[in-house]
Amino acid sequence: MPRLALFGPVPPARSGLASYIEGLLPQLPASWEIELFADVPGAPASLDGRPVHDVDAWAERHAAAPFDLDIYQLGNDGALLPVVERALERPGLVILHDVVLHPMRAAHYLAEKNMTRYRHALEADDPELGPAAAEVIGAGLAGPSLFWSFPLSGDIMNASHHTLVHGELLAECVRAEYAGTAPSVSSAPLWLSVAEPGATAVEAWRERLGATPSRPLLGTFGHLGPEHRVDIIFDVLGELVEQHDVRLVVVGGMASGFEESVPESLRDHVTLTGHVDDDDYGALLRAVDLGLNLRYPTARAASGPLAQMLSVGTPAVIHDLVHQRDIPSPAVLRVPTGAPDEERAALRENLRRWLTDDVHREQAADAAQAFGAGLTAERLAAGWEHAVNAALAAKKVAS
Numbered sequence: 196m197p198r199l200a201l202f203g204p205v206p207p208a209r210s211g212l213a214s215y216i217e218g219l220l221p222q223l224p225a226s227w228e229i230e231l232f233a234d235v236p237g238a239p240a241s242l243d244g245r246p247v248h249d250v251d252a253w254a255e256r257h258a259a260a261p262f263d264l265d266i267y268q269l270g271n272d273g274a275l276l277p278v279v280e281r282a283l284e285r286p287g288l289v290i291l292h293d294v295v296l297h298p299m300r301a302a303h304y305l306a307e308k309n310m311t312r313y314r315h316a317l318e319a320d321d322p323e324l325g326p327a328a329a330e331v332i333g334a335g336l337a338g339p340s341l342f343w344s345f346p347l348s349g350d351i352m353n354a355s356h357h358t359l360v361h362g363e364l365l366a367e368c369v370r371a372e373y374a375g376t377a378p379s380v381s382s383a384p385l386w387l388s389v390a391e392p393g394a395t396a397v398e399a400w401r402e403r404l405g406a407t408p409s410r411p412l413l414g415t416f417g418h419l420g421p422e423h424r425v426d427i428i429f430d431v432l433g434e435l436v437e438q439h440d441v442r443l444v445v446v447g448g449m450a451s452g453f454e455e456s457v458p459e460s461l462r463d464h465v466t467l468t469g470h471v472d473d474d475d476y477g478a479l480l481r482a483v484d485l486g487l488n489l490r491y492p493t494a495r496a497a498s499g500p501l502a503q504m505l506s507v508g509t510p511a512v513i514h515d516l517v518h519q520r521d522i523p524s525p526a527v528l529r530v531p532t533g534a535p536d537e538e539r540a541a542l543r544e545n546l547r548r549w550l551t552d553d554v555h556r557e558q559a560a561d562a563a564q565a566f567g568a569g570l571t572a573e574r575l576a577a578g579w580e581h582a583v584n585a586a587l588a589a590k591k592v593a594s
């Protein structure tokens with residue numbers, strides 16, 4: 196019966212990682228003694244019957260009854276930087292939701308003028324080019340465009356007993372990229388819980404949004420920022436509505452100024468819901484006929500909203516990313532990364548075919564349903580069990 200300390204956000208934090216752990220905890224072995232550590236205002240005293248503490252309480256809890264393993268949930272979020280530093284200081288199991296942590300870590304190290312720490316992290320990614328890249332970025336001669344070439348997660352994986360990522364193809368990419376240091380990496384499919392809506396909730400949302408069998412509904416989910424190619428989506432949608440009767444719903448938070456970016460010509464075709472509760476979110480995932488899940492540059496992460504769409508049988512348009520090529524077509528319709536004009540052309544062609552080819556639409560829905568059936572809580576929990584056991588074995592060898 197391992198005793199485990201789990202670091203990362205918990206509800207009520209509006210975080211995909213918080214939702215992930217809330218849904219996962221009930222699936223993990225009851226024999227695991229888990230305590231959660233999170234600095235989240237308003238955090239509950241317990242989650243799924245597991246105690247929740249402030250991070251500073253770890254030392255006292257460990258002294259009272261030592262933990263067998265520390266588990267760190269990491270993503271490209273500045274609030275998780277203390278967890279990154281802790282994972283480097285006290286090795287454990289890392290759940291790496293974003294392989295690319297460079298934007299978050301660079302923002303901190305450069306603000307603190309801690310070039311030694313920044314250089315060390317870059318050198319772990321690329322011993323030859325990393326130190327030079329640190330000097331170039333630190334001097335202001337290059338910016339975020341270089342972030343995606345140096346993930347800044349190599350030092351964390353090298354220090355850890357084991358790392359879990361979501362998706363075997365992504366795990367293969369990580370192993371290949373860090374073949375020189377050969378970190379221990381395994382994978383599990385990404386699963387996030389989706390509420391079961393009431394019997395009439397899906398149709399109620401479709402009616403509210405103006406969707407009919409002849410007027411399909413497109414949808415985006417999750418916090419939207421520039422990397423989600425919203426401008427390209429609106430450009431293409433603006434062309435399509437001249438010939439096709441279609442609606443778009445945008446579900447979730449939005450970057451500042453987003454509402455003003457909706458063109459006047461699309462105001463009757465686009466609905467912004469903002470944040471919705473879990474029941475409405477589940478209903479909207481099912482109400483949508485086709486999801487739009489573009490994101491580039493990518494932090495090399497499995498997409499939570501995409502996993503949720505596929506799990507309820509909703510196909511989606513995505514960028515053609517190497518680590519997502521194990522998702523079969525036409526469950527997903529792919530748009531190449533690169534020049535914006537190429538992205539627009541590909542998105543336009545994908546949507547036009549989907550809108551005009553009934554057989555293609557049916558095949559996409561069937562493929563999404565089939566693939567999504569494999570994204571289960573049981574498979575994610577099994578991946579966690581494997582990773583915990585691997586980390587515990589590695590820790591025993593190291594000690």
